[in-house]
Amino acid sequence: MFVSRNFLVVTVRLLTGLAAALLGACASWQAAEPGIGAPLPWSALPGWQGDNLAQAWPALLNSCQKMPARDANWKQICADTALFPDPDEATVRAFFETRFTPHPVTGRDGEPDGLITGYYEPLLFGSLVPTRRFRYPLYKRPDDLVTVDLGELYPELQGKRLRGRLEGHRVVPYYSRADISNGKRPPDSDVLVWVDDPVALFFLEIQGSGRVQLPDGSLMYVGYADQNGYPYVAIGRTLVRSGALKLEDTSMPAIRAWLTAHPDQVETVLNSNPSYVFFAPRAADTTGPVGALNVPLLPERSIAVDPAYIPLGCPVWLDTTLPGSEPAPFQRLEFAQDTGGAIRGPARADLFLGSGDKAERLAGEMRQRGKLYVLLPAERSLN
Template sequence: MLKSQPRTTGPLRALAAALLVLLLTACGTRSEAPQGDCPACPACPGCEPGATGEPGKPATPAYKPLQPARWSDLPAWNDDDLRAALPAFLQSCRALAKRPQWPLWRPACEQAQALSAPSAAAIRKLFEARFQPWLLTNPDGSSDGLVTGYYEPLLRGSRTRGKPYVEAVLGVPPDLLSIDLGAVQPELKNLRLRGRLQGNKVVPYYSRAEITRGEQSNGGRVLLWVDDPVELFFLQIQGSGRVRLPDGSMTRLAFADQNGHPYQSIGKLLVERGEMTLDQASMQGIKQWARANPTRLADLLNANPRYVFFSEQAIRSGDGEGPNGALAVPLTPERSIAVDPRHVPLGAPVFLSTTRPATTTPLRRLMLAQDTGSAIRGVVRADFFWGFGDQAGSEAGRMKQQGKMWVLLPPGAAPE
């Protein structure tokens, strides 16, 4: 869903270094690191979520987000048809084979690759022999968290502008500067800074309102034109989608980067304004509001200053796979999830126990952590990939469930 390529420049690196000094200075003046505040406070003693400490004094024991579990703790573990999860696991193995931790994962991956027409029981036996389950736990000691859904929408578009195709889908602009802060300080891994040059200064990049008003030059980066601003807005939230062109062919748009501004939920905003109730604030409910209030739509969309840029990808004939996620492998419908990589390693199997969208019907199955998202923050937090099309969109738009998560790790990958 959300991934980006490092684009380091001298001025932005200097800005990152200055920001780092500011963060470390602030850290040194604080006697307690609030839970979940570590990314902004890497030098504090004992600076893990839930830990406290003063400079020069021993820290209290850090809270541990992973607690050892037994296979019997996983509800309905023996009922899941793991044959549906095996292809997604093999996709994770492809990515993990290129990473430093591959030796830890190699035995399980090679054994899985060697299975020939395996039964669900054989796959379950493999996982039980090669992995240890760990219960994901919040800083307050609870083990329940939010599970939302996302999907790959279908839009109508054209390669040339003309009614009704007047909404621009933008690629990454050439003046967008981006740096991985982990290159400056390892503790800031997975954090990225974005901006633009204004003279000899680096300033924040343009907001959504500035981009849509044309204050930012497109710089020849228009990929396509689509016919619906609301669908384009939700395409940016989902992170990827497909566009049907006038000749009937389709192309795929994948997340490439974003402008660095914070995400603001327009559904939450409508609830705060009293224009809808909390249970109405779904994707479907927001689209209904947009159709009923066309003259107020632009102001509502611009209340979210974040703007997403895309790249175009070809779709293979008969391709039933999803777009590439942050792990750089295709997502598998109903078997891939987005997670917070600060707490769940990308590529890892995760057993999810939740309920189906807007129901109490159990949804318990083995998933693969193959994606990330700017709104996916926290230990027990997941975004469930439903796949492509209207039915997937209906499920994703209604999904706001509570759930538990167990990450499965091979020996040596587990925390001490």
Template structure:
């Protein structure tokens, strides 16, 4: 329903469903999908959806196709998890304790309460102790797509650093916008429970609710939105990738540093500009990484706006004070907050589709290093979500802050498998 209206608006919200599907967005998204292109086969495990609401927009995969349902989880043994015995599990323990903050508050999963309360009593356990803890209290379940396959796309994201100012003036001419006052969020879950993870965005046009402005419309109306600019930055491409990542830091002209966090989105589906360049024949699939797109932009400065506007999605931000000094070139403060509401941990936090993986869940991830066959197998925690992270076996690994993390995240387009680690009785029936 409309957040600002009474329950009498519920029938109206249901009626608006069809009209606003073109402005559909992820219900709990805090960030968009990375610029990486998708595999040929979409990884979404949803068996059906409204035909105008893409499940994997960056793939161009139309929803609505019926796929035979498979069991979403397959019981597994610990010795079936490749690399389980080699991971430094103690390094993931603090991240697991952060997840426990949310897990213990879920009445539908009382099994987590005793597990997390016991975990809090273990002070700095060794890797061997962590392994014994998990193996004695949790059970691994292999995550499975609707078509019965067990592999999916694993990408990466990071927290970038931009240059900016609190006032507009060369070279700081690109506005970072806060949430517009006319953006409506429509929740249909109380009318259509199957859509509990979907929120629609729109705006009023007279007495009609219509989709919110697209990226090109927002950028063309820049003068009308200047009063909502939180900051001004110096590079439209870096601003675009800030929206893709969902959060980032800005080094201001006065020498201070601040953080920008995801606040909302215009509701339009995400379109990978890497895929656009591939389809146009201007980049190969291998070149369509974040780094490759930036190189293309530097070589084609007069065509940058046209390319960016090919993605109609637009992200709005809020400013979030940094804890710690936030100094550039140091570890700085803790990571940005994810959809779970806890700080993300580099290389131990992932973004998932909450329709398939509950936020907070421990996940054992088996994939490979970016552009490599070198195994990357480790315990991670589902602590974030993304507007285009869709499907069961689908994850986005958080690499951390800065250029080195960005280099890894921008090149990561790997295949992988995921095992959920759940207490007995917590697995879906």
């Protein structure tokens, strides 16, 4: 396939700054400022003794489905989990403390903390056929979306992909959200389901997976399939710049309320984010949605991170608060099992909160400061 040289050169320049970080894995990660720092004693982790680590064991087992193939240092760790089929709290704590070493994560500009947000699995209402009510399409990955693996051309960009479409013999950028909403949309044959709320559909793209209830009461489960290649732009930022919302008042409920009160401006505001997400059906099971590591996400034990700074699959100690008039401390062992277009930077995490009204409320309100500590595989004696 012939690829436009100018198109690739621009992309390579944008991505080269991330290449060095992407080459590392858990055990070989090179400390950087900002980024992962020098090892700490376990006593330095705020609240470490207060968490019920046995509840995090299933999340470790999920990471072990993928990590041995990604990082050789995980092979023995994951093999050791088979020795403890039903470990108690003391056993799990000893397991982590003997096989991992905590490292602090420094944020931008040397800050010791960063932004912690939350996400959830939303419920939408839809139909397999379009109707007057159900007229907003949720698309599967379109056939004309081309993916170029840059690692095949530039080894230092292993794992990075370029998305576009063919125009003659050239690869050009794919259609933006505005393009798609203004007529350059995939065919109706690419529609998985039609839903009744464009704002709910937009937020489904941000969450990455969800459920759609059909008229007969059955549920369709959908998850992230691909994206059009454009960077994510937060519509909350758009509303703040326009003066519609104040920065301190920006939250998912506030954004929803503003859009509900201004239906004539919904399309314009949504189109300020050029990123567009395509979906695929997922199995109707009880394991939960699947994250970027391709393992199920567990509520309050899985987080989305920026893999340029924190390797996917690794345990991460999270020290933050939950929103409320009196913020409650939230100090738990998490696993970096997902990514997100808005999750950028070193001390940045998005906490998966599950599904339901409480999860939606917390996710919509959560914009907390917090500290991250990555647990990297410890050096182990050969004796």
